[in-house]
Amino acid sequence: MNLTEQVLHVLDNALSLQGRTAGFTRDTPLLGALPELDSMAVLALLTGLENHFGITFSDDDLRGTVFATVGSLSALVEQGLARQDP
Structure with a gap:
């Protein structure tokens, strides 16, 4: 899985999109x-x-634009993973 x-798998589970x-x-x-993507679901x-x-998001990471598309949400994860690399 890329x-x-x-x-998408996490999104499907978190929002119970079946x-x-x-x-x-x-x-x-x-x-x-x-x-389904309300404040509690976010x-x-x-x-x-x-x-x-296995990442942590900071408050600075969480702008409304992050949740605009699947791609922008994936980019957030990519940034979080990049911060972990030594």
């Missing part, structure tokens, strides 16, 4: 397009991503 597929992410691409809109999603990838 990084975007892993992000496999709906199977048709999502990096350009698929999230915030405002998925009614917290569940962030926790799921942190646990799955």
